Amino acid sequence: MPELHETKTVNEVAKTEVPGLSNNEQMQSALMEIVKRTDIDPERLEKFLDLQIKMETRENNKSFNDAFAKFQKECPIIPKTKRVNFKSVDYSYAPLDEMIHLIKPIMGKNGLSFSFNLSPDESQMVLTTIVSHKDGCEKNFQYYFNPLHDDARMNDAQRRKSAITFAKRSALENALGIVTADCDDDARRAIDNPATDEQLEKIKSLCKSTSTTEESFLSYLKIESFGLLSLNDAKKAINLLNSKRGALVSKEKKNV
Numbered sequence: 001m002p003e004l005h006e007t008k009t010v011n012e013v014a015k016t017e018v019p020g021l022s023n024n025e026q027m028q029s030a031l032m033e034i035v036k037r038t039d040i041d042p043e044r045l046e047k048f049l050d051l052q053i054k055m056e057t058r059e060n061n062k063s064f065n066d067a068f069a070k071f072q073k074e075c076p077i078i079p080k081t082k083r084v085n086f087k088s089v090d091y092s093y094a095p096l097d098e099m100i101h102l103i104k105p106i107m108g109k110n111g112l113s114f115s116f117n118l119s120p121d122e123s124q125m126v127l128t129t130i131v132s133h134k135d136g137c138e139k140n141f142q143y144y145f146n147p148l149h150d151d152a153r154m155n156d157a158q159r160r161k162s163a164i165t166f167a168k169r170s171a172l173e174n175a176l177g178i179v180t181a182d183c184d185d186d187a188r189r190a191i192d193n194p195a196t197d198e199q200l201e202k203i204k205s206l207c208k209s210t211s212t213t214e215e216s217f218l219s220y221l222k223i224e225s226f227g228l229l230s231l232n233d234a235k236k237a238i239n240l241l242n243s244k245r246g247a248l249v250s251k252e253k254k255n256v
Contacts, residue, residue, distance in 0.1 A: 047105050059136075064137035065247050067110040069240050071176070074106050077232060078180045094180045096169045103176065111135070114175070116168060120147075127167045129175040143171035177239030179232060195234030203234065206241035210248060217241075 071162050078099050080092035107113060111134035125147045132138040149162035173180065195203075203226055207214055215224070221237060225231065227239060 008127050023025055060133070060135045061247060062135035063111075063135045064133040064139070064228055065243065067112050067133055068131070068243055071110045071112055072236050072243075073233070074110075075103060075176070075178060075236075078102055078178055080180055080182050080199075084156075093169070093202055096165055096172070099169065099172065099178070099180075103178070112170070116171070118164065125167070127164070127171050129171045132172075141171065141175035143167055143169075143174060177236070177237050177243070193231045195226070195229040195231055199231075199234040199238065200229070203229075203237050203241065206238065206245060210241055210244045212241065212244065 042220065078094040080094045081098060082095050084090070105148045113132050113134075115130045115132070117128040117130060119128070120231060121144065124144045125142045127145065129141045129143065130138055131141070144162060146164055146166040148156065149159040149166065154162060203217075204214070205210075205245070207217055217237075218224065218226070221233070226234075
């Protein structure tokens with residue numbers, strides 16, 4: 001009697017589970033089994049590979065957004081410890097090295113890292129902040145600036161270096177949604193004062209545009225109502241929802 005051989009389809013092989021492996025590892029294992037087969041139609045194999053790439057991209061984006069949300073929730077207000085007071089100029093700022101010293105452990109804890117890429121753009125410079133996740137997803141944020149700082153007391157080399165440092169500081173704040181404040185009154189006010197009506201309206205609007213139920217978001221923030229948010233927590237909530245909206249827009253563009 002002839003021996004019967006069981007033939008599995010692409011989908012059946014893909015659904016074969018190997019204990020102890022993650023979803024991505026399961027897919028990789030299934031893919032290796034499929035590649036070894038000689039009885040699978042190349043066109044179907046190509047479609048499966050495309051599906052594999054899309055699934056990995058979706059999983060990696062989800063991992064990035066989850067990690068980014070945790071980082072923003074844990075990131076403290078960065079104090080402005082330096083002051084510039086020259087003629088009519090008077091302002092405080094958070095130095096880049098102190099900012100990085102505070103955020104790096106929190107980013108690392110959540111599998112995140114960042115890097116910069118500098119390039120010219122006509123009469124301006126473009127600083128790209130690249131925020132990466134350990135699973136492979138990365139997002140770019142661009143910041144345009146004048147290549148020379150406007151402080152005439154410096155030579156050109158110093159002005160150029162100062163402009164880049166300023167750009168890195170501002171670009172990092174924008175990319176990561178970092179909140180900075182003066183060491184005393186501003187920081188205390190951001191923590192103690194309640195969220196403004198404008199902030200609350202913005203949060204509710206973003207919840208609707210991202211299909212986020214208010215109940216689930218309140219549960220995530222661990223509060224009973226948006227009215228209990230502080231000024232600083234409301235800023236972080238808006239940053240979280242803006243990040244989610246950006247991810248949804250990016251996904252829609254890829255599907256077009």
